[in-house]
Each structure stands twice: as C-alpha cells, then as structure tokens.
Amino acid sequence: xxxxxxxNKKTSxxxxxxxxxxxxxxxxxxxxxxxxxxxxxxxxxxxxxxKLPQNLVSHHLKVxxxxxxxxxxxxxxxxxxxxxxxxxxxxIQFFSSITNDEKSKH
Amino acid sequence: xxxxxxxNKKTSxxxxxxxxxxxxxxxxxxxxxxxxxxxxxxxxxxxxxxKLPQNLVSHHLKVxxxxxxxxxxxxxxxxxxxxxxxxxxxxIQFFSSITNDEKSKH
DNA sequence: AAACTACATCAATACAAATTGATATAGTTT
DNA sequence: AAACTATATCAATTTGTATTGATGTAGTTT
Numbered sequence: 001x002x003x004x005x006x007x008n009k010k011t012s013x014x015x016x017x018x019x020x021x022x023x024x025x026x027x028x029x030x031x032x033x034x035x036x037x038x039x040x041x042x043x044x045x046x047x048x049x050x051k052l053p054q055n056l057v058s059h060h061l062k063v064x065x066x067x068x069x070x071x072x073x074x075x076x077x078x079x080x081x082x083x084x085x086x087x088x089x090x091x092i093q094f095f096s097s098i099t100n101d102e103k104s105k106h
Numbered sequence: 107x108x109x110x111x112x113x114n115k116k117t118s119x120x121x122x123x124x125x126x127x128x129x130x131x132x133x134x135x136x137x138x139x140x141x142x143x144x145x146x147x148x149x150x151x152x153x154x155x156x157k158l159p160q161n162l163v164s165h166h167l168k169v170x171x172x173x174x175x176x177x178x179x180x181x182x183x184x185x186x187x188x189x190x191x192x193x194x195x196x197x198i199q200f201f202s203s204i205t206n207d208e209k210s211k212h
Numbered sequence: 213a214a215a216c217t218a219c220a221t222c223a224a225t226a227c228a229a230a231t232t233g234a235t236a237t238a239g240t241t242t
Numbered sequence: 243a244a245a246c247t248a249t250a251t252c253a254a255t256t257t258g259t260a261t262t263g264a265t266g267t268a269g270t271t272t
Contacts, residue, residue: 021136077240096198183268
C-alpha cells in the first residue's frame with residue numbers, strides 16, 4: 001500500500017487530514033461554519049443563533065481556529081470570526097483526492 | 107439563522123452530516139478508504155497493510171458500513187469490502203454546499 | 213469430524229472530546 | 243474608578259470512541 005507505507009505516527013498526512021476533518025465534523029461546528037458562510041459574526045450572536053452557552057461556542061471556535069478553519073479579529077469588546085475558505089477547499093480537495101481514483105475518470 | 111432554525115436534535119442535517127464526516131475522519135478509516143480507492147479488498151489483507159489487529163480493522167469497517175461508506179460481500183471464507191463512491195460524493199457535496207456561498211461565485 | 217482460516221462480536225480498558233459552571237480578562241460605559 | 247459587556251480560560255464532569263484481548267461463528271481443508 002504505497003499510499004501510506006512510510007507513515008510515521010502524528011506526521012502522517014492521514015493523521016493531519018483526520019484531525020482537520022474531525023474539527024469540522026461536529027454538529028455545532030458545522031452550524032458555526034454555516035453561520036460564517038457568507039459573513040463574519042461575533043461570538044455572542046452565534047451563541048444566540050445556536051442557543052448554546054457563550055463559553056461553549058468560544059470553545060468550538062477555538063478548535064476551528066486551531067485548525068486554521070476560522071480567523072478572529074477583535075473590534076472593541078467583540079471578537080468577529082470569519083471562515084478561511086481556502087483551508088476548507090484544501091480539506092475538500094484532500095478528501096476528494098483519496099476517494100476518486102484515476103481509473104474511474106474515463 | 108434560517109439554515110438551522112428548525113433543527114430537531116438527531117434529525118438535523120448537521121447531525122447526520124457530522125456523523126458521516128466523523129465516520130470518515132479517523133486516521134485508520136481514511137487509510138482504509140485509500141486502500142479501497144480503486145479495488146476491493148478482504149479484511150486480512152487490509153489488516154496486514156495497516157499493521158493493525160484484525161478485530162480492530164473489522165470494527166472500523168463496521169463503522170464505515172453503518173454509514174454506508176463501504177459495502178461487504180462474502181466470498182468463501184473471506185469478506186471483500188468496497189467503497190460506495192456515491193456516498194462519498196454526497197459527503198463532499200454537502201460539505202461543499204455549506205462552505206461555498208453564492209455571493210463568492212462571480 | 214477435527215483442525216484450520218477469516219471474520220465478527222463482546223466485554224474491558226484507555227483515551228479523547230463535548231458540555232457545564234465558575235472565574236478571569238480586556239475593553240466600554242457611566 | 244466602578245459597573246458592565248463580550249470573550250476566554252479553567253477545572254470538573256459526562257459522554258463518546260479507539261483499542262485490546264478473549265471468544266464465537268461460518269466456511270474450508272484434511
């Protein structure tokens with residue numbers, strides 16, 4: 001299996017891709033991504049939309065930020081989050097690449 | 107947030123999509139998908155490729171099967187698994203759809 | 213039918229992640 | 243500066259999931 005023969009624990013492309021997919025595969029984080037689809041938004045609004053406590057939303061945003069899926073910028077008291085579309089595209093592309101073999105493209 | 111206002115727990119599209127993404131976002135399961143990318147394979151070969159115990163591979167295959175990502179067919183003693191590419195495409199499409207807003211297509 | 217092979221299941225364990233509640237911090241308003 | 247607001251962090255708890263080891267089962271070979 002040449003596609004993962006020399007994998008080495010945490011450095012494997014599969015480990016990294018899995019971690020990013022995992023970051024994205026939580027129900028609440030998917031909803032956050034949906035909220036941020038076409039606008040930036042502050043934490044308190046998202047908490048209201050999602051009907052979730054503020055600290056929980058903060059936590060999920062932290063996870064997304066750690067995986068470079070969202071960015072934050074502070075404006076006064078509030079912190080506005082936005083999507084890093086490029087990173088999302090990368091995730092989609094990696095996933096597509098390992099699921100679509102060449103042979104089936106005819 | 108009209109995109110999830112009427113969500114009802116386990117029936118939400120976000121819950122379902124999250125569950126499927128979760129099924130796919132495990133390192134070993136990504137490797138299994140990679141193995142099955144362009145051929146079907148039996149459990150014992152996959153276990154050897156992955157250097158994982160057979161029962162663990164069986165477990166991961168079960169998770170993938172529960173989410174309709176792989177199919178199994180028995181041939182004699184062996185069980186051959188194959189990818190359900192259509193389901194994978196669905197996952198990719200759902201994910202693409204919530205991440206790519208219309209406005210950005212100009 | 214006994215021994216063997218490939219796979220699945222089950223119970224136990226270990227590990228990781230989501231959620232909650234309490235508190236801290238930074239900036240704002242009065 | 244005191245009170246307030248928005249957010250982040252921390253510790254504790256709960257929940258979920260991966261992994262392991264032992265055992266069961268179906269089909270095969272001798």
